[in-house]
Amino acid sequence: MSSRKSLHIALIGAGRIGSFHAESIARRIPNARLVAVADPAPGAARRLADTLDCEVAHTDPTALWSDPDVDAVLIATPARFHTPLAEAAANAGKHVFCEKPMALTIAEADRVIAAAAANGVQLQVGFNRRWDRAFAEGRAAIDAGKVGTPQLLRSLTRDPGPFRADPAKIPLWTIFFETLIHDFDTLLWLNAGARPVEVHAMADALVRPDAKAGGHLDTAVVTIRFDNGALAVAEANFCATYGYDIRGEVFGSGGMVTMGDVQRSSLRLFDGSGVSSDTWRLDTHHFVDAYTAQIQHFVDVVLQRVEARGPTGAHARAALAVALACIESVKLGRSVALSEVVSP
Template sequence: MSSTKPVAVALIGAGRIGASHAEIVARRLKNATLAAIADPAPGAAARLADQLECPLTYTDIDELLANPEIEAVIIASPARFHTNLAVAAARAGKAVFCEKPMALTLADAELAIAAAREAGVPLQVGFNRRWDRAFAEGKAAIEAGKVGTPQLLRSLTRDPGPFGADPARIPPWTVFFETLIHDFDTLLWLNAGARATEVYAVADALVRPDFKDKGLLDTAVVTIRFDNGAVAVAEANFSAMYGYDIRGEVFGSGGMVSMGDVRRSSMTLFDKDGVSNDTWRLDTDHFIDGYTAELHAFVASVRSGRNSGPDGADAKAALEIALACIASVTERRPVALAEIRG
């Protein structure tokens, strides 16, 4: 492949996050071109392609994967399809960027990892927080020893309210598989080299208690112990009325670093109503630079053949914690990660 020719990237899944990724590839990346969009829903791919001037659309994913001009795919389908799509794309020789979660079982995680390894293609997972400037600078401070030995860590995700999703359409355990999975990866990344050893989780339906008996969990708090002695807390809620709140913190023997801010900027308004800040309301706004950076890195890995972002092993490590949380909530007890790993 020519070092100057843009990488031909295809999108699988033309929903909200897929559309955001496609727009980044089409309009923000100089090292890539949006070559195709696929979605099985009639008209979905075509509508997005029209907006972004993308030349090819498919409703049959196999037809897209058979196109020899496509070098890489971004998988942004519903989570239950991620593993099969990642495996199929890797076996077709395409580099794979897969939105989280990469898999819902450890067996499926191993399938995706093995498929990418056997095909010799990069496999990157969409843990975008690693690419956010504040989190990246926090990570650099930890690596430089500025907080000493990590002792207490915290990561939280509070989605912007009011909660407007249809609770009946939210798959079971979404709060762990699709929301807190980001926090689990962030905590593992910030506590580099450590492995989770024990998890205790509590979860409830506090936003929509009328759907609790139907399996909805919209609020959770998780305590994680690591083999280096550190203890972490992760929390999530589906409806923060003040905005999209993503934060992290690492307290250590020599200091502390905090990352993330619900405020859009440091501008503060002082007027007759008091003191106020504008806040983030969408992940695609809050993390636009992070999403761009992670996709730029993915495209660069297609050229080099070396993955520079979070990979299948990282996805599996976060998934182990999610599965331990599910067991902990179900059985109302602390769960050792050894039970999950087998």
């Protein structure tokens, strides 16, 4: 592989976001090549591979471990498979780009981190928000001291409606493990150098109250206290009628930065109803550049041209700890110290 000009990547998981990543690899990243697709659903891998001129398709991802044409894997399966696949891939010497959440327990996270370290492979996690222009510029402004010491932070995720999924098929605690995990990583990343110490969460089923009895939660507000004093709020909801809404705010002793706008372009329409603009409806539209940039970076790191600065296993573990504390907080109805869910 060392002499290759392009990184050969296999995709595992040919669902919505996996297919999008495959297309990024095949079409938007010049020095990457999609060399295989794996998905247990009959025909799914084959169909995706065909549309992207990729020859190899598997129903069993373990077939990739021994394939010398595969330099790296991108894991975009349902969350519960992330850990075993990431660990196995690392142990097979493959570089790993893993969608969030990398793991659902601290022990799992530790296993993936250890496997990557032991095998000397890159391990990057899909916290795409870091690669968005506004969020990246926001972090740079914070690093440059433009907001002083952070005191109040906010990060929110609102998925676009209508909400059509069957709540019964959504794993418990998804709002923390899969949705707010983005906001936890964002807050930890923006409040760089500080560590979360205490978490309080309120959550409910407001979009689908009928599904609450089954444990489904679709709306949550989380407060986090950091060891530098900063207080942060993370907020999520599964059904924003107006589209995909991702925003961040960092207020500090010296000022504030805000990031994120649901407005899709600079187009404004003025008519009898007033002034209006279209909004982002899909993450893959809003964050197409961020989604591409994170994989581009992964590729460039592996091809050894640049220093790794993407989110790693350790970042995934830190965000996971906040999610676990949130779940405890909801269960216990009180604030939870991070030290209750993870040893430092």
